[in-house]
Amino acid sequence: MSTSSRPASEQLDTLIERIGVVPLKDMLCELLQRSAASLNVERVGYWSLDSDGRVIRREMQFLLSSADFDGESVELGADSFPTYFAALHEGSSLIVAGDSMNDPRLREFHTSYFTPLGIGAMLDAPVHRHGRLFGVVCHEHVGGPREWTAQEVDFARYVAQWIALAVEIDERQRAEIALRESQARYRQVIEHSPTPTVVVDMETGLFADANESAVRFYGVDRTSLLSGGPADFSPEYQPDGRLSAESAREKIAQALGGETPYFDWVHRREDGREIPCSVHLARVPGEGARVIAAVTDRTEQLRTEETIRRALENERELNELRSRFTSIVSHEFRTPLGIIMSAVELLRNYFARLDEERRSELFEDIHSATRRMGALMEQVLVLGRADAGKLTFSPVPLDLEALCLKLTDESQSATVRRCPVEMSFENDLAGATGDEPLLRHIFSNLLSNAAKYSPSGSPVVFRVRRDGDAAEFVVKDRGIGIPVDDQPRMFEAFQRAGNVGEVPGSGLGLLITKRCVELHGGSIGFVSEPGEGTAFTVRLPVFG
The missing domain is CATH 3.30.450.20 (PAS domain)
Structure with missing residues (x-):
């Protein structure tokens, strides 16, 4: 990539203010052109998916060598390319093919498409809206095989997200215009009727x-x-x-x-x-x-005005969500990337001069930073699966006490035993059934937050007791607490309390926790006093 030192989000941040201002077609053209130039890919195209997910249609394609767009419409159907369509609909993963001629997901294209055009590698990024696939950005590398780097894959993913955002805002604006035109027509009809x-x-x-x-x-x-x-x-x-x-x-x-x-x-x-x-x-x-x-x-007029008001409110919420997403994700990736780059530079230039202790410190910095980035990506992916309806509840018999001890130990390791955890169990917990991955998301997040927002060495209470057919879990800390004004919004996406200071976080953990609790048929709530600490209570029907 021509801008390999810059994160993908930063390279595209300049486009945010233009989305919804310039025409959608112009925005798509610019995104495809930037992607082709940044990744040095000969052919980058945007394909839209029909409503039943059985046909994709190429809307436009940028050719790097001629710096021109190919507007010819091309259609591909699931009947002719079943393997490729199955790969497209598989979760939200990209199709990363360093050797397209030997990738089984792309075998249907070998004779009719790859060989005549000399395509040696593919990088296809699906475009999702509201958890549903509705398009794909295809990067077609002409030449031999090519190993796509993690940053190139990340850039392609961001391009797909930006296209989804551009289409979403364009449709909202069209709906708003249609509502205004409808209102104008209605008034005209009234005057002439x-x-x-x-x-x-x-x-x-x-x-x-x-x-x-x-x-x-x-x-x-x-x-x-x-x-x-x-x-x-x-x-x-x-x-x-x-x-x-x-x-x-x-x-x-x-x-x-x-x-x-x-x-x-x-x-x-x-x-x-x-x-x-x-x-x-x-x-x-x-x-x-x-x-x-x-x-x-005025009955219909008032109904129309209410519809417009809701549309404008939704657009304001979308703008706020977009701004918060960009700010938090950019910050959360930029900081660990800076740590990694700094540590790598020191190791590359001064490895022989550094003593063993300093080398270990730098390697630990790299490990911690990559783990932090991985945790953020895991949260985003879990939330994406939840929004797409792919986060399911699959209960199995489990040893609840042993699982809680295991999750506590894992949390202690992840937080470098920052805060001791005081475990207690009440009543007979035998005979529980539940979904271990969901329980892991719930209590890993709560225990991690309790340690993260508490002074080092401050004990965290983790209490589990049986109450009829339900288990009640309490995670209580003596940390910074949550300001009263922030408490009603703590389960919203990208919402963080105003007193967290420089403590890192994505604002997704509690939202994911709540989604997992609800999938488990339970409830979650909390009480908090700023400066005194927070106690989260989770009730799950795991017995009976």
Whole structure:
């Protein structure tokens, strides 16, 4: 790669502000072009997947040697390429083929595609939205076999994620535009359609006339309508708290005075249903104390406005989630990568001069940094499997006490025994059934957090007891605690407490924990006091 010293996320960060601003096609072109140049790959194309997942269609392809795009549409079907489609739908993994001619997943392409074009290696990154595969970014290396590096694979994965984000925002914007256009069309139809219209005689306080639309609108026959007035077809009070009769007299007086008041109103039909409306009043020329009222039903308008409001709220949430994801993941990868690069440079340039103790320290730094990156990637992958519905609950009989001791020991090793764990078991825990991988995610996260956010040497309590058909687990620390304002959001993605300072973390652990608890049919909650510590309580129905 031409920018091998920079993380993949950093190379693409400059595109974030352009997503949703430039047209989607232009953004896709730029992403493909950047990917081809960064990875030095001759052919990089984006293929979209049809709704039933049986056909992929090439939307565009960039050719590095000619610096041009091939817009010819090409389709591949699952019937002709079953092995490749099976590989595409297998989880969220990339298809990394250093030797495409000998990769069994790609054997269907050997004669018809690879040989004529001289393709020797492939790197295909699936594009997912809401846990569903809907496209793939294909990197086709022309020449002999090629060993794809981990950073190149990471870059391809980021390109696929950026394409998914661009498509998501583009569709949201299209939906928002469609809603606005729908609202405009609706208003135009109302203006040019027969509008419920009534004439009010202020001397009698009754309706003096009404059109057929008004008769249908109020839900009564003409005789009944003309036997009443505005107060008879309105609730006692309007939403602003004023009496309907009082407010109606005020608006009618304005119209008789030469004004044309336009205001919101709530009418009540004969069946008791209340209808939000807009009312436009004007004095009837030459008719004495009479006003004409054009009534517009606002039910659909309000529904449309609510839909738009929700769409805008979803877009704001998406923007916030995108920003938090970029910030946290970039930081969490950049720091350990810096440690690794620094340690490698020292070992490469001064290996002979370093004593054995210093070498061991540097190797341990590399090991710790890679373990930290691996833990973050594992969290992202687990969350991805959960969102895709691929994180399943498979209970088996287990020795609950032995498992808890094992998880505690593993957590102690992972945290270099930063905090001692005080274990206790109450009642008979025999006969439990559960999903060990889910339990591992739950308690590894809770024990790790307890040690991470507590002073070194501070004890952590891990208590397990049977309560009927359920087991209750309590993990309690004496650490920094969680600020009250942050507590309602602690189970959201990328959410971290405001008092964590420089303590590393992705903000995914508690979300993963909650998902695993829910898959297990249980519940999780916590109590926390800033500066005093936090106690998490998990209840799981593992007996009976």
